[in-house]
Structure formats: structure tokens, C-alpha cells
Amino acid sequence: MPADLSSPSRNPLTPEPVTAKPGSQSALRARNRQRIIEALVASGPQTQAELSRQTGLSNATVSNIVKLMHQNRLVSTEPTTSSGRRALSVRLNDTGAVAAGIDIGRSHVRVVLASLSYRILQEKSLRLPLGHCASEGMDAATELLEELLERQGVDRSALLGAGVGIPGPIDRRTGTVVQGAILPEWVGINMRQDLAERLRVPVFIDNDANLGALAEVTWGPHGGTENLIFIKVATGIGAGLIINGSLYYGNVGITGEIGHATISDQGLICRCGNRGCLETIASTAIMTELLSRSSQEPVGTADILARAAARDPATLRVIDDAGMAVGRAAANLANTLNPELIVVGGSLADLGDTFLEPIRRGLLRHAVPMVDETSTVMMSSLGERAEALGAAALVLQEQGAPVR
């Protein structure tokens, strides 16, 4: 499906911010709302006066925010008395509202339903034909979501929004998939708009590596980590950055593009047009291609895992070379950002130490000593669920549920 370049929404240079700038009035409102939610989570139901005392916000500010949250069914209120005066008790709703997380990949779609208190209520995935076009992926996601809502017995009106992860960079000014996506058919498509029309709820779209990072600090064992880098190694390679506790997007959202760091000056030509990029050495695309050359039949990603388990020498060598290169890229990231934690996810995470050991070697070789000592690298424990979980977390975060 060719991109319709005449549509203004597809011009990546049209400014149309999708999130509040820090320091703006709406960012201030969002921070104040977050404080109120945190107080309700920390101390349970309480009156507006108590919320005001606990947050340091004025009564008028608390009252305005509670009113809005009540309209969005995030809280319930009931009359009560406090020190003999009439008051309104505010309680965070758990049941009822749900958030959907959708992960559309090269050959699969996965949908999860999550509650406001970060419980996974429903989850299902389907295989998609390789090379499917964007509308097929969106159709499949929409059907799966309707099925899960029905199975959970949740009314459509209770759906707060849908988060969607795709394997490719997103221009946040427009919500459009840009050049460099693993599925070239998607480039120029405004998935946010298309999906919002199909689903009739707010849609939050993001890159799969970003959502992996968000999933690690939300659902994984790394809650509270201020600075975390999630490196996704799959058909492509990218990183999601949690900086000072939040996903980092930079100027227009094209961040963590480590797949296109030059590793070998005279290496293979990359799909980005450059040469010797990390992806030409360490993506599953190149690994399966290299292994297919010395094999009777084509080798897939699952075969890499099976052959590594059987200690096949060629497979182990390809994994070792890829790991060292990923470690070198991880070292560049760590030298720049000195994160507490680097988590490696994607389809090779199940290789465990076989992949982690050369990554650690590459990190040790290329990181500044103090950075190597203070930035830990490990494998993701979320497996292939990371992106859909991160997508659901994105909705809960954007719609004001408590950050975990």
C-alpha cells in the first residue's frame, strides 16, 4: 500500500505535538493529578481537604481535578463528615475501567486488557502472515480486542484507551510511522488516527523498544529504576530509554536508534542506506541469513534457540559475534547515559547466558571502567509479552492511573 504523500497529516514536518511539554499548563495539571492519584493509592480513600493537606495543592485545585477524574470514572465520591463539617470522600476506582495494550509485530498481534490497578485481565495473541499490510494488522488487533472485551464482560464504554506498539520509529508530531520501520508497508501511515477511528477511544502509539522499557519499570522487577535502557534485539535493533523515571522522546520521538550505530566501517550495506550498522551484524535477520548459508534449509529465529541449546558451533559463533556487537552498542549507551540498568529483550532473550555473556564482554571492553561498574546489564524476564504490557502501561500512564 503506497503512502499517500498528498495528505497533510503525513507530512513529518507538520508540527502537531501529541504530549504536553514539560512546564506547560497541561503538564502542570498532569503532575497535580498524578500527585492526587499517588496520595489516594498511598493512603486510601480520603476527603478533598485531606488530599489538599497531603499534596500541598489548594482546595480549589484539588476540587477541579477530582471533578474531572470523576467524569472520567477514575474516582468515586461520596458525602461524609470531617470534624463535624460536610465533606466529600474520594476513592480510586479499580474495577470497571480497562486499558488495552496492542503489540503488532512482523508476524503477530497480541492484545492485553489491564485494570487501573495494573492487573492483567485478558491476554491473547495471533499469528499474522509475514509481509501483511498495516490495515490487516489493525483489523486483526481490532477483532482481538473486541473478543477480549466480550470475554471479560466489560462494556465498550469502560475502555479508557488503547496503547499500540509497532516495530519502527514514530514521528510524534504526527503519529506517523517513518522510514526505518521493519514493515516498509507501514511507512507514512498515520496509525494513531486510523486506529482511533476503528476503536473509537484515545489511541497512544509508540515504538516497540520504548514500550519494552516502560514494561520493565511497570510490570517487570525493575519498578522505581530511574534510568533504564531496554535494548530490543529482533529483526531490527532499537533501544527504549527511561530517563529520570519517564520514557524519553527527544525532539520528534526518533530516539534509541542504536541499530544504526556504525560498528564496522566497511561492513554490509544496511536497509537505512548506511554501512556496517549494528543491525547488519546482530539482528536476527542477519543471524538467520548467515546460518542459512551453511544449512540445507532456511534457518528461522526459533532454530537459533534450538541449535544453541544443542551447542551447534556455527550458531554459537554467530550468537557470540552478535552479542559482542550488542555489548559495544550497550557500552556507548552506558557511557552516554550511565543508567542503573540495561535490559536486553526481544526474540533472543530466551538464550539467557549464551547471549548475555558476550554482551557483558562487549560492555566491559568498550565502557569507561566506572560506567561498567555502575551500569548493570541483564536479560528481560517479560519475554514476548513486553511490548503489549508496555502498551497497556502507556494508556494507564497517559490517562492518569498511578505509576507503579
Added chain:
Amino acid sequence: MPADLSSPSRNPLTPEPVTAKPGSQSALRARNRQRIIEALVASGPQTQAELSRQTGLSNATVSNIVKLMHQNRLVSTEPTTSSGRRALSVRLNDTGAVAAGIDIGRSHVRVVLASLSYRILQEKSLRLPLGHCASEGMDAATELLEELLERQGVDRSALLGAGVGIPGPIDRRTGTVVQGAILPEWVGINMRQDLAERLRVPVFIDNDANLGALAEVTWGPHGGTENLIFIKVATGIGAGLIINGSLYYGNVGITGEIGHATISDQGLICRCGNRGCLETIASTAIMTELLSRSSQEPVGTADILARAAARDPATLRVIDDAGMAVGRAAANLANTLNPELIVVGGSLADLGDTFLEPIRRGLLRHAVPMVDETSTVMMSSLGERAEALGAAALVLQEQGAPVR
């Protein structure tokens, strides 16, 4: 001067946070204080009740913060009436309190005095002997500061604090200079503590590249830039990162270490112990060494500027190679962080387009196209004042003056 390793304050693994964690009570207080200062800057003197309305903070919160600011002489208060009731008018002080910015380099020390409203009141620099020890540098800085305070006629008690920039990484847990500093004599020295004892005011110590970045968004033409990278090219190479409007420090403060990104696998051995690092190709140390080989007498950094102006072919080639390598490192940073702006500073900034052009070429060659389109690179206009100005800005920021 050997480091005294028995001193616990010199153990880089002793946790001792020097700044408030985001989300903590003290970070919350700092944000609230910042809101009040911004309101006073934006709307001038006003009552506490007006401040409460403008900031959304409760009366009690405003009153507590104003009391503290009054104790620190950041504001004056005077009784007034508002709607017929007695009230307290709050005014931001400008005159009186000053902040010092100190830049200690390999062969110089520079001190500036700045007012709360970001005016530079005094400024002076001195040359230091190459290879001076840390205590000589600190002695010279202390004397220079006393001289400037006297010249300005400011009482010592009006000194809010001193910011200090040094060319090397700082472990923020301890305030100690760590391995990798341009002056090896300084490694292990707790400059924050030593200087605080000499100057008897709060001391804020930071890496020179970080302060360059802070100077660009504070004193330079780039105020309001949310994401800016300052690359300092000098005897060493490092980057300072402004992320979401603030200096970014990561886990322990060792960030922006791009001087040690591997550029050439089989390159020269670097002082960090690694091989083919950016510094072995693009620092002024290697450039002067390369040019000295084909020269009758040793070539210094000033000679590079003079010979480039005279279009000496060897000099232009060395600058071109260095620029391409810096551009490649800038591309890796930009691919990761997609900043609005990359500013190149340090002793070669005066080369202008001669250095900028190969940097742009390196960036174009190695950056993902959309990143190259949305991240601009330019030369710093602050020259050798950048670090001292950044150091003064650090004090004003930490002591609660309005962010510019």
C-alpha cells in the same frame, strides 16, 4: 599528591547522594520553590495569597517556602493590605546575593561573579602552570574569588555558593574526581569538600562539559531548548546533556563520555586503556601531536587556529579527520537522544566552519535521516567563558534562583 585511600569520603562506592532524587520530598519542595520564584519573576512583587492562587499551592506551603527564602535573603517581605486585610508582600531580591562560577582547567583558572538576575558582575582569568596540582588550582581560584568580591564591594556573607567546573568525570555520590580526568593528579581528590572548607560556602562541583551545556541554555542563545547536547573538544572530549530542560546525571554522574566511544578498532591505545577511542583521533592532544611530527617546533592548540587561518594543508587535513570523527560521535548521540540542538564548544570552536563542516558531514553520514533532519549542530558562541558561566548558573539553579 597521592590520594588518601583510607578516607571514607574518597571511596567512590560510598553512597552519599548530593542532589534530591526526583519524586522525593525535597525534590517536591524544590519544585514548589521554583514555581514561587517563577511567579515572582513573571508577575513581580505580590502577596502570599496571590502567590497561592497563581501557583495552585496551599497558603501553608507558600508561607513555609517564603519563610525559608527570606532567611536565605532570596526575597524581601513587607506588610501590606489586600482586600482590606493585612497581608505580606513578597519581592525577589536582586542586589546583594551573588554566585561564583569557577572554571579550573589544565592551564588556567577563571572566576565570574553573577547576580540573582543573571548579570555578570565581575570576571577574571589567570594562567596556571601545566601539570599544576589540585591544591594549586584551588588556591588560585580562592584568591581570585576574594579579589573579585572585594572589587565588587560585596560582603563575603552575600556569597550564595560557588560552582566549580573541572575537566574530568565526578562521582556524584562523593564529589570525588574519578579516573579519566585530564589532570591525573586530581583523581581521588574530594574537591567539593576541600573547596567548601576554603571558601566557607556551599560548593557545587561538576564536569566541564556539563557546565558548558548548562551555560548554553542559561547564558547562550539557546534558552528554552528542552534537549541540548554540548560537545567539548579540547585536550579531552566529553558531552554535557540537557534532557527535558535539566542537566542529566544518570546513576552516579559519569555521563556523556563520548571521548571513549570506539571509532577505530585497531586505533591507538587511549589513556582510558581502550583502543581507537574518539579522543585518540579528535582531541587537541592528538591533533597537536600529529602536527608536531611534521613541524620544526612543537605545535600548540593556538597554532592549529593560526595555521588553519593560513590554509596549511596538513592542519586542514587533521581538522577534517577530527571533525568527521566528532560528527560520527555526534550522530551516535543524536540517534540515541534526538536533541533539538548539538553545540560544539572547546578550544577549537573559533575555527568556525572549518571545523563545523566536517562535523556536519560526519553527522549526515552516520545519523538516521529523520534524526539528521531534526537535530541541528552548531558552534558555541560562548568561547572559553562557557564553563565558568555554567558554574555560576549551577549555583543559581541549586540555590533556587529563577531558571532562565
